[in-house]
Amino acid sequence: MIKITxxxxxxxEYQPGTTSLDIAKSISEGLAKKVLAAxxxxxxxxxxxxxxxxxxxxxxxxxxxxxxxxFWHSSAHLMAEAVESLFPGVxxxxxxxxxxxxxxxxxxxxxxxxxxxxKVLEKKMNELAKTNSTYIRKExxxxxxxxxxxxxxxxxxxxxxxxxxxGKITFYTQGGFTDLCRxxxxxxxxxxxxxxxxxxxxxxxxxxxKNKQLTRIYGITFPAQKELDEYLQMLEEAxxxxxxxxxxxxxxxxxxxxxxxxxxxxMPNGTxxxxxxxxxxKETENAAGYKRVVTPxxxxxxxxxxxxxxxxxxxxxxxxxxxxxxKYYLKSMNCPHHHKIFAAEPKSYRDLPYRIAEYGTVYRxxxxxxxxxxxxxxxxxxxxxxxxxxxxxxxxxxxxxxxxYQKYFKIFGIExxxxxxxxxxxxxxxxxxxxxxELWKETEEMVRQVLIESDIPYVExxxxxxxxxxxxxxxxxxxxxxxxxLATNQVDFSQGxxxxxxxxxxDNQTETPLIIHRAPLGTHERFIxxxxxxxxxxxxxxxxxxxxxxxxxSDKFADYAQNVLESLxxxxxxxxxxxxxxxxxxxxxDTEMAKVPYMIIVGEKEVNETKVSVRRxxxxxxxxxxxxxxxxxxxEEIKTRSGG
RNA sequence: GCCGUUGUAGCUCAGUGGUAGAGCACUUCCUUGGUAAGGAAGAGGUCGUGAGUUCAAUUCUCAUCAACGGCUCCA
Numbered sequence: 001m002i003k004i005t006x007x008x009x010x011x012x013e014y015q016p017g018t019t020s021l022d023i024a025k026s027i028s029e030g031l032a033k034k035v036l037a038a039x040x041x042x043x044x045x046x047x048x049x050x051x052x053x054x055x056x057x058x059x060x061x062x063x064x065x066x067x068x069x070x071f072w073h074s075s076a077h078l079m080a081e082a083v084e085s086l087f088p089g090v091x092x093x094x095x096x097x098x099x100x101x102x103x104x105x106x107x108x109x110x111x112x113x114x115x116x117x118x119k120v121l122e123k124k125m126n127e128l129a130k131t132n133s134t135y136i137r138k139e140x141x142x143x144x145x146x147x148x149x150x151x152x153x154x155x156x157x158x159x160x161x162x163x164x165x166x167g168k169i170t171f172y173t174q175g176g177f178t179d180l181c182r183x184x185x186x187x188x189x190x191x192x193x194x195x196x197x198x199x200x201x202x203x204x205x206x207x208x209x210k211n212k213q214l215t216r217i218y219g220i221t222f223p224a225q226k227e228l229d230e231y232l233q234m235l236e237e238a239x240x241x242x243x244x245x246x247x248x249x250x251x252x253x254x255x256x257x258x259x260x261x262x263x264x265x266x267m268p269n270g271t272x273x274x275x276x277x278x279x280x281x282k283e284t285e286n287a288a289g290y291k292r293v294v295t296p297x298x299x300x301x302x303x304x305x306x307x308x309x310x311x312x313x314x315x316x317x318x319x320x321x322x323x324x325x326x327k328y329y330l331k332s333m334n335c336p337h338h339h340k341i342f343a344a345e346p347k348s349y350r351d352l353p354y355r356i357a358e359y360g361t362v363y364r365x366x367x368x369x370x371x372x373x374x375x376x377x378x379x380x381x382x383x384x385x386x387x388x389x390x391x392x393x394x395x396x397x398x399x400x401x402x403x404x405y406q407k408y409f410k411i412f413g414i415e416x417x418x419x420x421x422x423x424x425x426x427x428x429x430x431x432x433x434x435x436x437x438e439l440w441k442e443t444e445e446m447v448r449q450v451l452i453e454s455d456i457p458y459v460e461x462x463x464x465x466x467x468x469x470x471x472x473x474x475x476x477x478x479x480x481x482x483x484x485x486l487a488t489n490q491v492d493f494s495q496g497x498x499x500x501x502x503x504x505x506x507d508n509q510t511e512t513p514l515i516i517h518r519a520p521l522g523t524h525e526r527f528i529x530x531x532x533x534x535x536x537x538x539x540x541x542x543x544x545x546x547x548x549x550x551x552x553x554s555d556k557f558a559d560y561a562q563n564v565l566e567s568l569x570x571x572x573x574x575x576x577x578x579x580x581x582x583x584x585x586x587x588x589x590d591t592e593m594a595k596v597p598y599m600i601i602v603g604e605k606e607v608n609e610t611k612v613s614v615r616r617x618x619x620x621x622x623x624x625x626x627x628x629x630x631x632x633x634x635x636e637e638i639k640t641r642s643g644g
Numbered sequence: 645g646c647c648g649u650u651g652u653a654g655c656u657c658a659g660u661g662g663u664a665g666a667g668c669a670c671u672u673c674c675u676u677g678g679u680a681a682g683g684a685a686g687a688g689g690u691c692g693u694g695a696g697u698u699c700a701a702u703u704c705u706c707a708u709c710a711a712c713g714g715c716u717c718c719a
Contacts, residue, residue, distance in 0.1 A: 114648090201647070554678095588679050603678060
């Protein structure tokens, strides 16, 4: 007998060779029907795989992350089976589960797959699922595996096999489909009850754009139709808060073919948001000892040769314009200009840390396929600043920047983000990264220590650093699940030397300062895109383009309403009046839809009592009060930047 | 940049080888109404752009631009 230890610590004995599924059945039939896989000694196994030794066991169902991914992985195989039956001769690459569903990459030769085909494939998958075939695991020798795929003529699987060790190769078969796969898989196809193939895309083989592009089909499946319906419903909801949709509805920004791709024009409402953000940044930076600067949008080639940007980033800069025999580039970063400001006057250690900030406009020639609403654009306004400091000052300066992030995030109620410590990749020194191995090591450790000391949770990622040093990126996700860097805090040990920046030390030596590049609010474009989705378009009052709408019940009360409006404007509150000859219900509806935080309703009652009735967007009637009291209250809310 | 999809009124979308339609929004008039849509009338588009096929193109073909879904990229 073997001993099986359950998550709650209970130990039970079973015959050797029993499966997780058998064990589940011994507990309850209901549970057995839900088991998708099992974690055996911490390793995810097929629920149908026999266990021969004493083990710890956790049964995995749809409620567990690993259960879902196993389910989707098996769904990818089911899809491949359907594809193979419809498109004989198709060659497969890989088909993993992803965060929401799965995909499979394949080479269809000259054939093209269409949206119509997806429907046919879904139908076929449903048929195959109903046959309730079991997923059968088989260990196979490398030679036999190579033989199998040679006969099939699948060079992609053969390529995969090259990297695998003999003796550790497994095949999985369900129905008429056999695939090279390490598994695990769910017990039978019948568990897959709801199927939706979501999109067709191209994907480079092995993710390299020099390679052939394969066809990728994305899909998602569920153990019940209800869950698929809920998922589709959720997608609809997400679409409603897509910043591109809200940005248009709320008059935040626009783009135009005649202006160019990725070039945002901020409309009056968007400009209010920008100005409020800048006000916040200026207050915050002023309090933190930053000075403000303003620099031009272009610079000569020589500066970007000095900075080292050109060799690394020429492709993503707009091509230069030639003037008087000189090449001028649109700036794609503000740092070189700021370095020139640092260098304009001699510095001593007494001047450090020297902090200069600018909402700098930069232009980046992003690949056309990359552009995405406000999140990825070609002209951006950075909440930029550079801190020049000594090595001793570095940790406290870097920590102060991180604290500034936290302060901002608290104001905006930003909770869902990932702090990413982005490190270099040693094999790319001299190519993607400045060739200074010692400095990389040293500064990466400095940054890591600051994070650890500040007790900030973070993840470390290789090969994501800037060319001039390691950085901390704050990663956020758009409503449709795309990941973006919202804010960044970077170390630069390179440009100080390139620009020959120096300061005089206390013992009259010259030193090169360390530089911190930071942008806690990222860019206006990305930050406002993020905020639109974060608030679902309902900006807190301090950011709202229009803060109060005055709604007279009828035009008999227009004069009184006008007086209310004047009082609000005098108090610097962004307010408008709705004088249309519409019923109050209609005016309220339109204002609710425009997501204006406050409505003031005035009619006979208010005129008689010299009061105003207040309604909060999304929350309904808030009672009546004097106009003075209302102004005091809303001003307090605006001043403290609360809400949201 | 690559693969795929799409492009008709301000918005959402229907439609046709014989020079276009709906709902909402908009304008005007009537209604003076108390917390999420009052009624009527009207105006608005050379069907993304350019070329080709055709007696005739918004519809078919090609090119081009842009948007969208991915891939690659992202200082």
